[in-house]
Amino acid sequence: MASVNRFIQFNNETVDAALLNRLETLARALADAPYLQLTMRKLLELRPTESAVSISVFWKHRNPETVRNGYLSDVYLLAAGYWRHFSLDAWQTFSAKRSPLPELRTQLLLCAEEFRLSEKIRKQRPGTNSMFDLRESVYAEFHSQQYAINRQKGFHADALLNAAYLALRDGRPDGNTLDDMLFNQWTGMYDAASTRDAGRIVDAMMDRIEFLFQSDMIHTYYTFGDPPEKLPKPREHKGAETENEVEEKLETVEEWFQAWHREMESESDQALEFELERGDSAEATGGREEEGGAEVHSTARGESEGEHKESGEATDRKTGTQEKKAGKSFGREHENVVYEEQRIQADSATRPAAEQVRLRQEPHVRALLKELRKRMQQKEQSARVNLMSGRLSKKLTGIATEDRPKPFYRKSAPSGKLDAVFGLLVDGSASMIDKLEETKQAVLLFHDVLRKLDIPHEIVLFYEDAFEADEDRQPNRFEWIHRFEDGVADHATSIFSLDAHEDNRDGFAIRWMMGRMQKRQEKHKFLLVFSDGEPSAYNYAQNGIVDTASAVTDANKAGIEVLHLFLNTENVTEEQAELFRTMYGNRSVSAGSLEQFTEQTLRLLKRTLHLVVQSG
Template identity: 65%
Template sequence: MASVNRFIQFNDETIDTQMLHRLEMLAGALSDAPYLKVTTRKLIELRPAESAVSVSVFWRHRPKQVERQGYLSDIYLLSAGFWRNFSLAAWKQFTRQQSPLSSLREQLLLCAEEFRLSEKVMKERPGTAAAFAVREQVYREYHQDQLEQNLKKGFYADAFLNSAYLSLRGIEPERAVEWEALQLMWKAMFDAHSTADSAAIVDRMSARLEFMLKDDMIHTYYTFGESAEKVPPFHYHEGIEAEEAEDPEEIETIEEWFQTWHRESEMKDAAAMEFELERGDSQLATGGREEAGADEVQQTGRGDSSGEHLEDNDAEDRDMDSGPKKAGGKFGRANEQVVYHEKRLAATGEHGRMIADWRRKQAPHVRALLKELKKRITQRHQDYRTNLNAGRLSKNLLQLALEERPKPFYRKSAPSKELDAVFCLLIDGSASMVDKLDETKQAVLLFHDVLCGLGITHEIVLFYEDAYEASDREQPNYFEWMHKFEDGRRDHAQEIVSFEAHEDNRDGFAIRWMADRVKLHSEKHRFLLVFSDGEPSAYNYAENGVVDTANAVAEAKKDDIEVLHLFLSSEPITEQRAAFYRMMYGNKSVSADSLEQFVDQTLRLLKRTLHLVIQSG
């Protein structure tokens, strides 16, 4: 697990994204719920409103094997145990009972259910035994230590739960003799076959517990997560009166509970709802829908073209935002509330002298690279050769009669063709780029000039999120084109030197957006380069942003899109930070140790990728 040097050093924590992705796939497979997310929290939890289950950070900072098996045991318990074998009805009935020891009662029931369901899962899936064995060993030691501490501090309710956990594992603490009668009642859990059985046993113990213990628990060792009473509202079919409709069915299992919330979220994202969400009420008059036609036009559309009038289209692009689009669930669950805008980046001012200076400085590198690449391309073309012993038969067969050893065959030269590749460049437009703008612009200009020189289709886009307008309801994101695929070899240096830094960066969303555009191209080699100077940072996009970006990279690779990352830094790169970016981008992450090296690293990255294209072409 990698970490990054952050402003608050004691909060230097990041999750292993590859591991979390594997856990998510495993949870989805075991529960037969592909929509299921996996997050990390203090304790394992069920969070249906988020379509998520949470594994516990209890396993962090332990040996790698223990950490891995611990997380696996959490997933087995949640998605193969609680998912279909825990009764929500029994839990609701149990929690509605009033008691001065409500926390102890609930945690005892969850402790009992963990034991029952662990045994059930291991019986049905013997391969899970290794993970549960590690879980039992670590938690035994933990509860033994907690029991000693809680007895010393006088937290007797907490100590009783520690003792109850150990008792189910065959350990009888010497200092808990006064609980002997309760422990005998508790051991009936070995014969429990359902949540109702476990709840009945805790109920029988409650009166004696309330008599012996004055205070409820201080600590939390088990938590259910969201309240089981929390369910989405039932939607009646249009035209049916509420009193005429049948009552919704009682939710019995965790699986049904999650499916109810999932259906609710899908309804919210349905296309039929988007008009009201994005454009507001149409405020139809009494006369009906005919009068709605008088409403003011909200959007205009136009076709795309690759004709000679592209100049006019550019001007139109600059003046007109394409209008907001709702991401919904198309670009990853972490980006469901994103609303994004696409537009051309308008050139500001006249930068001719600056562009000329940068190009003069870069010219030797660009010329050398183009010369080398064109030479390699030429070498791959076969020369036209005649008088061969094998190949295509020549039309001139006179030598068959005149020569003793005729060679009437020839080989045709390979047809000349352009490189079968497409490139796109995503540029982080967050505020942290403000002190690196000139170096980034020079690198982007180099990228543009080399690909134009080779006639390779490419696209350059700035991406950012408006932090000031972001909220729970929507997070506005922007994509600003400096050069589009349709632009061919047209020079957009003025636009490149005009981009500015903005606020936040939602990297996973941007990668998915760009990958969607690249997938429309049929080229054999498809590359997506990301220029960034930091980790993902946007509204509600902290730890899950790292995971979302890693998932976006993995999804792009499945579509045969090679994702490359170039990290720009104004100070030497630490191994920790390099490992952090490898965690998201794999071994395709390159770092520039200083601003001066950024252009050089861009050149090396382009050179390496283009050589691969030529060799495999």
């Protein structure tokens, strides 16, 4: 895991992952596209080939109301505007024409489309008027400033674009950049009803513009995102069969993707039918991966000599490991991830060190167990009163004073075993090397407390193989230290065989463990993550924070409470604390020194177990 302090602090901003997730949910709802991805870039972007749209960083560093409404207007413009009403066919036809001023021509069209689509959204959704008013006010001020600067510097094409933006909203600005002829042509945008109409108006203006200006734009105020040559070709698609066999032309991004997804589903069904008939267990092309159906790439045999529970574990080592494809079920960031699940190779030589630590921790474990059992006993003995049946209470005045008396009580039945399950993910990245010994001690404490309470738990080391990772394949490893199925088996030697490796893909690991915990029937589910910094893996540095926050949100929705312990050798900084709040909300605690790892682990366990006892 990359240390949080590894950056030179030229720009130490972090992404507001929670906000981005909310905006993405809104974008998907507006576009009626559950597969739509939302990112943040310099300018608004539409990237149909990636099923993605991007809002602009233009709104950062403003007052909260402006930031909120600015981002919302971006989302509405992209998902309710461009996604539904921007013609790919007209855009590709427009882009195919040559011009000596290609940048100015392109940006004029996109400026016109922003105006047309904004007005369309305002009419369809009157509740958006205030956010678009604010948007246009802020952008008008920006273009006014840019207009003056560009004229002063002699960037006439850029100044024309600024003047064009202002002309559609505040009237023609001072100066002769947009002369009468161009202004009259440009205001024809008020009547434009489509991308094709806007393109015709821009092309009608270009003859005079090319005569007036010799050089193209310097700055980029508008961009589409995907270059026209990468875009899907609009094509004829047969709709519902009618007597005349009417064909539906696919023009907008929405129409193209709806047709594409229908075809993909059809191809997937055909592939599945073929596999069922042939009896193949490999993953279908374009299909969903099912458990046990992953493609086998490599096989390895473990040779652990550690202490193991016979049931199942020996079989794990004998049968080897299968490398599975993550696919889309783990999220867009992990489509090229492959992963292996295997037992950690326990070193029996670590037994003396483990027992020595266990001896030191025994008083803490015993004190916590005593406190919990006392609370459990109190709860078991507490009477439930005012019942319709059960034992007759000694206080019978209610029979005479109440219309519907409830004079019975019942003692709670002993709860026995706590109805809870725990998962623990341990960061196995290279930066953990100087914290391994203290981490092992904290994990051993976690293991011993839950083992003595007979609470099912799973401890897993996770990491990514940075040396093997490339654009097409990112191998990840999950090494089981203790599995749910192991019960109260002692895996101290496995814990003390922990080692540091390379990178860490936190969001992927959380989703993997979430999948395992969702199969459990316990009422209370807790997932602890021990890490020493932010996520760091191949092509994951920029999106790791957002993806991890999204994974935590998904886990919480699934009824799994995610808790994070930041392992550090010094006190946490405000910047680090803010980073972990972004990913884990208020469920992140910090250990400011090596000695505090075990103490904070004990505190986390105490808090969660008290919650379990209290709620029953």
